[in-house]
Amino acid sequence: MTSITHGHAERPTDLCIVGAGYVGLTAAACFADLGHRVRCLEASPARLGLLRRGVVPIFEPGLDELVARNVAAGRLSFTDDVHEAMAEASIVFMCVGTPPRADGTPDLGQLACAARDVVTSTGRDLILVNKSTVPPGTGEALELLSEEHAAPGQRISVVSNPEFLRESRAVEDFFHPDRIVVGAEDAETGRRVAELYEMGTPVVLSDRRGAELVKYASNVFLAIKISFANEIAGLCERLGTDATPVLRGVGLDSRIGTQFLSQGPGYGGSCLPKDLSGLLAVGEAVGYEAPLAAAAEATNARARRSVIDRLETALGGLNGARIGVLGLAFKPGTDDTRDSPAVDLVRLLVERGAIVHAQDPLASPVTIPAARVDEPLEAARDADALVVATGWPEYAALDPEIVGRAMARRIIFDAVNALPSQAWRDAGFTVYGVGRGAPTSFHPVVWAPIEWALRSGAVAAAAPAVAGA
Numbered sequence: 001m002t003s004i005t006h007g008h009a010e011r012p013t014d015l016c017i018v019g020a021g022y023v024g025l026t027a028a029a030c031f032a033d034l035g036h037r038v039r040c041l042e043a044s045p046a047r048l049g050l051l052r053r054g055v056v057p058i059f060e061p062g063l064d065e066l067v068a069r070n071v072a073a074g075r076l077s078f079t080d081d082v083h084e085a086m087a088e089a090s091i092v093f094m095c096v097g098t099p100p101r102a103d104g105t106p107d108l109g110q111l112a113c114a115a116r117d118v119v120t121s122t123g124r125d126l127i128l129v130n131k132s133t134v135p136p137g138t139g140e141a142l143e144l145l146s147e148e149h150a151a152p153g154q155r156i157s158v159v160s161n162p163e164f165l166r167e168s169r170a171v172e173d174f175f176h177p178d179r180i181v182v183g184a185e186d187a188e189t190g191r192r193v194a195e196l197y198e199m200g201t202p203v204v205l206s207d208r209r210g211a212e213l214v215k216y217a218s219n220v221f222l223a224i225k226i227s228f229a230n231e232i233a234g235l236c237e238r239l240g241t242d243a244t245p246v247l248r249g250v251g252l253d254s255r256i257g258t259q260f261l262s263q264g265p266g267y268g269g270s271c272l273p274k275d276l277s278g279l280l281a282v283g284e285a286v287g288y289e290a291p292l293a294a295a296a297e298a299t300n301a302r303a304r305r306s307v308i309d310r311l312e313t314a315l316g317g318l319n320g321a322r323i324g325v326l327g328l329a330f331k332p333g334t335d336d337t338r339d340s341p342a343v344d345l346v347r348l349l350v351e352r353g354a355i356v357h358a359q360d361p362l363a364s365p366v367t368i369p370a371a372r373v374d375e376p377l378e379a380a381r382d383a384d385a386l387v388v389a390t391g392w393p394e395y396a397a398l399d400p401e402i403v404g405r406a407m408a409r410r411i412i413f414d415a416v417n418a419l420p421s422q423a424w425r426d427a428g429f430t431v432y433g434v435g436r437g438a439p440t441s442f443h444p445v446v447w448a449p450i451e452w453a454l455r456s457g458a459v460a461a462a463a464p465a466v467a468g469a
Contacts, residue, residue, distance in 0.1 A: 012036050013196060016089035018114045020047055020078065022058055022170060022270075022336075023131055023163050024095030029063060030174040031093075032070035034198060040078045041085040041118075051078040059335040059362060062171040086121045091193070093161075094130045104277030105285075106134060108141075115142055116149050123151040129159045129193055133215050133275055135282045139183065139208035159184045159193050160208045162215035167269065168333030177201050183211025216282070219275035220293050225260045226267045227299035233263035233435030234306060243435025244417065263435035265341035265389065265415045266303040268330035273300075273339045304341055307387070307415050307434065308348045314411060314432060315384055319353030322408065324379035325370070327390025327416070328360035337366040342389035345415070346370050349387075357383070361394055377406050385411040391418040400427035 012035050017028040020042040028040040042048045050057045054071070056064040070076035079085050086092070096110040111132055119126065128146060130139065139158045146156040160183035165173045180197055181204045184190030194203045204214070229247055236243040243263045251258030267273065276293055283290040312318045330340035337343055342360075346368050349356050356370035359379040373379050376395065380386050380403050388395050396418050404410045404427050412424060413432040421431045 010198065011195075013091060014088035015039070015196075016041060016085045016092045016118065017095055018085075018092060018118065019095035019097075020044075020051060020057075021095065021097065022060065022167060023165060024093070025051075025056070025058065025067070026060065026063060026165060026170045026174055027093055027095060027131065027163070028076060029066035029070055030171065031196065032073075032076040033066055034196075036075065036196065037088070038070075038076050039085045039087070039089065040076070041080065041082060042078055043080060045080070048078055048080050059168075060170050061168060061333070066171060082117050082121045086118055089126075090124055091127045091129060091196070092118050094128060094132055095163075096132055098132045098134055100274050100277055103281065105281040106274070106278050108134065108138065111138075111142065112145055115146050119146045119149045119154075119156060123154055125155040125157075127157045127159055127189060127193065129161045131161055131163045133162065133271070133278065134160075134212055135216075135278060135285075136209040136212040138212060157184070157186060157189050158208065159189060160211035161193055162211060164215070164218065167336055168331070175199065179204055181206070181211050181214050183208040183214075216275050216279040219272050220279050220290075220296070222260050223267050223272045223276045223300070224292055224296040226262075226264075226272075227296040227303070229261050229263050230266060230303040230434070231299055234302075236435045237310075247435075262417065264303070264417070265307050265345060265434065266300040268339040268341045268344075270336060270338045303434070304344050304348060307345060307413065308352065310432060311349075311385060311387065311413050312352060314413070314430070315409075318349060321354050321384045322382055323349050323354045323356050324376075324381075324383040324386045324407075325349070325356055325358040326360075326376055326379060326386065326388045326395050327392060328358055328363040328366060328368070329390050332390055332392045335362045335364040337363050340366075340390075341415075343368060345387060345389050357381075360390065361392055377403065380406045383407045384409045385413060388412070388414045388416055388418050391416040393418075396420065400424045400429060404428060 014037045015031055017024050017038060017040045020040050024040065028038045032038040047057050054068060056067055067076065094111060094114055096114050098106040098108055098111060101107050115128060128142065130142065139160050143156060143158040150156050162181055164177060179202045180194055182190045182194045183206045185207060190205050232246060233243040236246055247261050247263065248258065250256055251261040276297055280290055280293055315321050325346050327342045328337050328340060330336055330338065343366060346356050346358055350369040357373050357379045358368060358370045359373045359376050376398060400423055410429040412429050414421065415434055417433055424431050
């Protein structure tokens, strides 16, 4: 897909993109590939230096090709000089971080500074398009802030255009989105922003608060769906059945769908946890409870603890046990370890006294209380158990016999359902997984409240027949 050159914008526009992170760099390269002229403003000297040398500082399939092609075509450039970045631009995309504070509310400091800097760099009328995830009402505040720093007669319009890019699929998602959401107080300004995409995608036009809420609501729904799957998986464990066909049977209902409906150690990454806590904070600020979102957060934490609890039961204790953990990224196909369930599993294991050796084929550096090793077999060496915490295809391709010979005990916990489990059982492994019933976790089912329809003696024969269900 990324090998196709776009460059077909009917009305090429000069754009400034503020921030060259996952969202900003992807947006900059993709808008340039659509034919727009893009200058990307990046404050980090290290990141800017890499980009100017032609090195893409993040792992995102296809992005390095897009950046190289559009830099060569003269449609994309990088700078730390706000005046250079704003030399021609009248539309600015704000793609800066809004990290959560300790109480779950987003820190909007970077957004405020970026808006101030771009507004004061020019006297032209500007459209500030916010792509950063923010609580509803931020657009009004950003417009007021911008007007305070605007030159006399300068008009600033703030538009919300939330991003829905999945890490490891960001380029594909930009060019083939499910929808484009634009929130503006002026319909013409909203249409002007939507027309930059020129991809025939469904466009949702709303006011700013509505567009800001779409991003929170979408991610919270996905978090709830994942937590629901893990809740059903926990019930399957108690009943001694397998959650995989159960959840597939649920997800094949077209009203529900199979995506995000699978068991595992919970959701993670840079979006779902942050947006869920952000929505809860918004609700608290306006005096509105969100019990479904709060329950999803609690269920997510329980999913991670449950993996460790079951492993502890299987080993007869974790204190002093040597555990190999395969995977640190929050999902396969990315190097991102932010809010990664795998990293949490490592920390929980160490808290219970385990000695952990962890491996990941791509994960960015992360501080963990464990040894990092380069190969899966190093993580497995002399291990009492192995935990697959990220579903990399490399792990599914491992030879169970070779891995087993390296380990002290043949116990494996596949927390992400990545392995061909029968092959591992055939190699003598005891295989555990989320949502799979096992003798150590099975509880007999007693239906005390049920009164059977058959009653004693002849009374049953005299009972009226049931006409239908």
